[in-house]
Each structure stands twice: as C-alpha cells, then as structure tokens.
Amino acid sequence: MTDSSFACLSFLEDETSHLFELMIEKAEDTATSLLLDIILQETRKHRELLKHLSLVFEKGASVSSVECEKMGEWFTQALALTRAVKAGVESGMHVPEAARRLIDFEKGVGEEYVTQVHATLRASIQENEAVKTVLESIAEDEKGHAEILQFVIELAARHNI
Ligand SMILES: [Fe+2]
Numbered sequence: 001m002t003d004s005s006f007a008c009l010s011f012l013e014d015e016t017s018h019l020f021e022l023m024i025e026k027a028e029d030t031a032t033s034l035l036l037d038i039i040l041q042e043t044r045k046h047r048e049l050l051k052h053l054s055l056v057f058e059k060g061a062s063v064s065s066v067e068c069e070k071m072g073e074w075f076t077q078a079l080a081l082t083r084a085v086k087a088g089v090e091s092g093m094h095v096p097e098a099a100r101r102l103i104d105f106e107k108g109v110g111e112e113y114v115t116q117v118h119a120t121l122r123a124s125i126q127e128n129e130a131v132k133t134v135l136e137s138i139a140e141d142e143k144g145h146a147e148i149l150q151f152v153i154e155l156a157a158r159h160n161i
Pocket of ligand 1: 138142
C-alpha cells in the first residue's frame with residue numbers, strides 16, 4: 001500500500017517509452033519501426049492514463065526510482081530490464097535482440113499487471129470500477145505488446161534466411 005503507485009507506474013511507462021523511441025530510431029527496416037511504433041504510442045497512452053490516475057488519487061506525486069522500489073520486486077526488475085536493454089541498444093545491440101530480451105518480461109507483466117498493481121493500492125481504490133477498467137485496458141495492451149515483439153523477432157529471422 002503506497003500513495004504513489006500510479007505515479008511509479010507512470011514513471012515506468014515513461015522510461016519504457018524512451019526505450020521504444022530508441023528502438024524505432026535504430027530499427028533496420030520500416031516494418032520493424034512501424035510495429036514498434038504501435039507499442040510506443042500505447043506506452044505513451046499508458047503513461048498519460050496513469051498520470052491522470054495519480055492526479056486524481058495521489059495529488060500527482062512526483063517520484064524517483066528509489067521510492068518506487070516499494071512497488072515490489074517485479075517493478076524493480078522491470079525498471080532494471082528497461083534500462084539495461086536501452087543501454088544495450090545504445091551500445092550497438094540489434095533491435096530484434098532487444099525485442100527478445102523484453103518479450104518474456106512483457107508477457108509476465110501483461111498477465112499479472114492487474115494483480116500486481118492491485119497489491120499496491122489502497123482498498124478504496126482497488127474497488128473503484130473506473131480504476132479497474134483503466135488497469136484492465138492497460139493489461140490487455142501489454143499482452144498485445146508481447147505479440148508485436150514476437151512478430152519483430154520473426155521478421156528478423158525471416159530476413160536472415
Ligand atoms: Fe505499458
């Protein structure tokens with residue numbers, strides 16, 4: 001239970017959006033950039049929705065990565081992975097390889113997003129139907145992201161044959 005769960009999630013989506021901006025920039029073909037742009041646009045949407053939730057329920061608290069460690073192990077791992085993959089791409093890791101590193105995590109987070117986030121929310125917020133709807137819509141998008149990443153990996157494999 002924290003008073004900055006939404007702010008922390010928004011912060012994670014912001015970091016993720018920077019990673020996808022970089023991956024789009026470094027992608028070696030237009031199909032890959034287009035596919036990754038779906039994830040980028042949805043990640044920006046998530047950031048804004050979570051910012052909105054934070055404004056409503058947390059007075060728009062601003063947070064740092066250290067404060068967000070209280071979100072739990074999954075959050076810390078997600079942030080670390082996002083930053084590690086971004087550093088990798090900056091120093092020459094190929095985009096399909098970056099997609100490979102992200103996919104397992106995306107799948108896990110997509111499936112458990114609502115459960116994991118609920119664990120950090122106050123009971124009064126957990127019961128809010130509008131909050132539930134927003135979180136479920138984000139979780140649905142995250143599942144789609146795993147599929148798009150899989151497609152990016154398949155495209156790269158086809159080109160190498
Ligand atoms: Fe997201």
